[in-house]
Amino acid sequence: MPDPLSDHANLAAALDLAASEAKVYLAGIDDALVRPRTSGPSQDMDLPDEGIGSLAALAELIESADESSTRSAGPRFFHFVMGGGTPAALGADWLASTLDQNAYNWISSPFASRLEQVSVEWLKDLFGLPGEWSGVITTGATMANFASLAAARRWWGLQQGVDIEADGFSGLPPMTILSSGYIHVSALKAIAMLGLGRDRVRRLSRDGAGRIDLDALASVLRERNQEPVVIVANAGDVNTGDFDPLADILAIARRHSAWVHVDGAFGLFAALSPLTRHLVEGLEHADSVAVDGHKWLNVPYDSGYAFVRDASYLAGAFGASASYLGRDARPAFGNLGPEMSRRARSLAVWATLRAYGRSGIRAMVERHVRLAQRVGEQVDAAPDLERLAEVRLNVVCFRFRPPGFPEDRLDDLNRRIGEMVLEDGRVYFGTTEYDGKVAFRPAIVNWRTREGDVDLIVTTVRELGARAIARAGPGLQAKPATEAAGEPEAPAEVAKPQR
């Protein structure tokens, strides 16, 4: 009977098996098709009574992974804004699993605590945030938005004399939350989890693309002069990579009682380069900032960061037991974020920043910005493609629009091409809706990505677009959507909820 205790002798072999598979898998990832061949291992849903042992289980897992995993760590996965693991980050993440430190406090792990402390300082430095801010590593931007907005909720409650963590929300008025049409679904999800109501968010947009209406913002804030308000500013719109004008928002907000939160899941990386830094001008005057690491920093999942100007709000929102706070001048990160027991997610962050430094990460970000511009230029040069937005960072928003094709069938056509792209697998990205139009929005964030990889974006869309039209017949009247028999489990629109 395979009892874990009897498995001592297999430990080294299990790690060798995982390591040798990892090396084979990653050695092929630059050239592999992105799409999986099957949609996951078929498994009995009844728990087996007898196990098959660690080496056999890992061999099964490896076989399934080979068939069913998306090559999302590779250079041509442009969906969901997903990075991969650099050598430094991946090696460090293996050590995090191995050491299995609980990054709760300095008793559970001085090592993980110290590395998180250094990592948070380095990250603030990387993004140009003031050193006196507080920060914590979360699982990703959704929970970084959650942590930041929990701090904002605490500030807002205290303005009205209520300690929400202790006494609850009951009796308080609705919290006014303002944003633009760029607000991401993960921020709305965080707002819903906090009990603030996602439908209460007022999107002050001046056009169908979602750009902020600064006059409306000023007007609402004037109306609410006496009332504390939370503003969610967006650094990196998911459809286009566009930015809310932080400096303008902050200039207006500073005349009122407002907490300005910046959701910079991937857009915050604009701060790293003089080429793009203007896009986040004013960032250091915000009250809180959320950003992802498993996107553009290229560390493995899970990795996100919440930064808050005033440390007391993060500590107040997540301190689990007041009597244990303040006994140690050093931060207990399990009391600054949602989780108590926590994976040592700092190891991959620390190793990445130590290995590549500010200049190495900046070089990667600048390369990706140039690659996005390259794709934008290819789109502009193609007679059958239409670019829908400026390429301001690392996302290219465009659609297939062959001359003479009926305007009212373009959405169906592009949706069908989106499905074909996923089936094709040379590149991988989804469709979105931009200003009422179905569009593609490949995002370039993987450290492995080179010119040859991004060049396949335009090539593939044009090729599949021509094929979709040919299939639709000479009259272009056949409904492309009805032909979309493949991949029923793969609605291309699912792109939207993720960046």
Added chain:
Amino acid sequence: MPDPLSDHANLAAALDLAASEAKVYLAGIDDALVRPRTSGPSQDMDLPDEGIGSLAALAELIESADESSTRSAGPRFFHFVMGGGTPAALGADWLASTLDQNAYNWISSPFASRLEQVSVEWLKDLFGLPGEWSGVITTGATMANFASLAAARRWWGLQQGVDIEADGFSGLPPMTILSSGYIHVSALKAIAMLGLGRDRVRRLSRDGAGRIDLDALASVLRERNQEPVVIVANAGDVNTGDFDPLADILAIARRHSAWVHVDGAFGLFAALSPLTRHLVEGLEHADSVAVDGHKWLNVPYDSGYAFVRDASYLAGAFGASASYLGRDARPAFGNLGPEMSRRARSLAVWATLRAYGRSGIRAMVERHVRLAQRVGEQVDAAPDLERLAEVRLNVVCFRFRPPGFPEDRLDDLNRRIGEMVLEDGRVYFGTTEYDGKVAFRPAIVNWRTREGDVDLIVTTVRELGARAIARAGPGLQAKPATEAAGEPEAPAEVAKPQR
């Protein structure tokens, strides 16, 4: 300049470095002292502009880990209820880092989605939960409590005609939350994060240990007859491993409009063995259940599970975009739990259950129960030790109480011994307060732990206890607390916030 792209060639070497360190580290962990020699790497807080490359960064990380990590994956770390990684789980977790799948949905990763689907089914089977329940893998029990209680909050709101995720909490009365004195700080933290107010929880305890007062529960529920109420029942009190009587609580709750949530972070593993199953009798009639995997299942951090009877509440609490739900009959786990982008935490769970099966995990749990009883017997046999509670599962709650030692100095003495235990490092556990007394509460959950390891618990406490008394002088009048100069960063009471 170390740009990640230039680091391609180092990937295999980086993984070999991590793998060889992992094997060396783990080969020595059965015998290593638990305590770290330093309290973390000293690092410049300014982000270096130039990196040192992945291999040098990993070498530094390994050196720091060697000096500063707690040997928490080893067999004598009895603090915080922490397991380690079995060979199957650790190998699988390395693959999770390597494949770096985004476990959001079936587009981002069919592999991770399918493995999570199978894992959740297997876990329900393991714990004896009905197959029709919904479940999701979270980062740990704090977030599993959060997810479960978010589902409860949604149920409670809908009872009053309010969709809290859409419209917010405002205008609703306070939510009545009832529990016993066993409620864990992580459940209180989840309640605070949800905006329900941790101080609103009514602890219906009939004694100083925190045992539930069933008469008071029945009486409060009768009073609130028309009002929906949430009850948090505790399977596995953090101090003693004791259980609230689930069947009794459910029998009372079923006559009223109540949601019964069971926090079974480690206690739920009682369901695995006929020896202990009676402790969670009635579990399958609850409305939601939270449990940890990185504790007794011995998978690496982060791993927790939320199970909810009625799938609609979990989906309603965490669905990020209603228009994308329901297009696929299969669960999109990023819409059933807090995070959207998510590490493929299912791989370690799946591999563990596949490798060891129900019988292997049960054998481990039963061994730990026997080991705890062994320690309990040693405590009972020692003239200078006092057991404070029944050993019902895997925690032994006791204190040093030498004959004739003044009662009013016992708390100081035990607190001092607790500090000495951490400095000593042969075994590692903290102090807690049980029924007003400072006590030890080692918890046995690591797959490597054997009789020789647990025997050191009583040996070490008695030896250090005698030394503390000797130092205190013949009159036993010196204040032990003032001698506690070592480890200023290590308040022993920090045991309490973690299990």
